[in-house]
Amino acid sequence: MNHYPQAWGRPRNDVYGPYDHSYTHSAMPKTHTQSPAVTGTSVLGVKFKDGVVIAADNLASYGSLARFTDVKRIRTFAPNTVIGFGGDVSDMQYLDRLLQTLEINENYLSSSEHSLNARNLHTYLSKVMYKRRSDFNPLWNMMLIAGFDEDEKPFLASADLLGTTFSSPTLATGFGAHLAQPLLRRLMPNDEESVKDVTKEQAVDAVRACMKVLFYRDARSMDKYSIAVITKDGVDLKEDEKLENQSWAFADQIRGYGTQVN
């Protein structure tokens, strides 16, 4: 023992050699938060004349491994906003806690029910996402925010890991942006003007059809999914839906994959 308290309890330099500080201080900053680990795939959203439909499957993949098969990627924000998450699941859980805190604080500060609508939440989330990407520590998610705006019109918009926002009568994240979005757009030949002609049933059917297409063609997807229908009456969230009437007949026609060479 010597009289330098900072050396007490440490391996002695004269016995073990000088302490290697590189164990505790790496030369480079942390980078593992800049890429996703456990991920969810596409989220779909469609407006209709008096609300919005939103859907996402219940799978969380670890790379290409279908790791968790019962993950709810759609969460509600009372009274009638719904948020669907694609991308990193742990970041989704962080955002979920953030929104939970926000909801509690808002209700605590208001003598009646809080007044945050879907548009307000979308603005808030996009600022959170942009702040985090500017810190080089992005939340690795693509989100759809669905609900109603201040004029009680159906609202649907996306926010992603860069803080980019986009709004359209039909939206899809991830693989869905390529596979489902073109199909969903058939519902809306005149973009926003078409919304008033689309019924709830049409919108739900289109979303269910797209979930099926995505299951056929997206290798990170699953046949169990959640779907939420948002109307003025509230949110009808079903979290344990199965894809019905699958037909793999088309699979015969596909050539050039796996063991099948031509």
Add this chain to the structure above:
Amino acid sequence: MFRNNYDNDSVTFSPQGRIFQVEYAQEAVKQGSVVVGLVSKTHVVLTAVKRNAEELSSYQKKIVGVDDHLGVALAGLASDARVLSNFMKQQSLASKLSYGRPIPVERVVNMIGDRAQSSTQHYGKRPYGVGLLVGGVDDLGPHLFEFSPSGLTQEMLACAIGARSQMARTYLERHLDKFADCSREELIKHGLLALKESLAQDKELTVDNTSLAVIGVGSKEGKRRVENFKMYDGQEVGPLLEANVETSGTGEGEGDAMETDS
């Protein structure tokens, strides 16, 4: 010999359970010139009598616009009111920036209430020497709040604070049941007449000494839109005074004022 020992700071109670510094601050409110506020189902009106320190100086500002949907009228130390209204402007802007939502009136009033309260509980601080009438419009409609140096905030249907405000309050109490259904113009009239009640014998409302502000629940293309904070000051109050308040020489009585209301 009879010195009050319990008024040296704002954190010490007197044996009677009073905090003298707060009561003295409330005296400062009574020294300020009168301000009146009142609400209908659609509008909130703030009116104020401005004072000039001397003949050659300008008149002290009595009504401050905080945001499109929010304004305050002050009685007491104008510099303390500036601190509070600047804080309200900051909070209002923060709400717009992060949520895209105009801050709810009750929320911002509670915030300045909390600030004022904290100076009654920390040694070395002094209470704000100003009373405010906060008028604003949010999702729940128009609101009027009274703020006093103690940190007390109350929602009011109509209120008057400042020097000789008892006369204005009497007027407001006498006409209270009419306010709810008043039109914009009728509410302005009541605001000006209440203000006039509290004037000294030899004083009258002029374009120089009268300020008035209106905020309302408006609509545009069937959508709910705030009728933005509008201040009438200087020459702009001229037409309002002419239409609603009889100027000197005509010697109108209270009877006239009551007749024109119904």
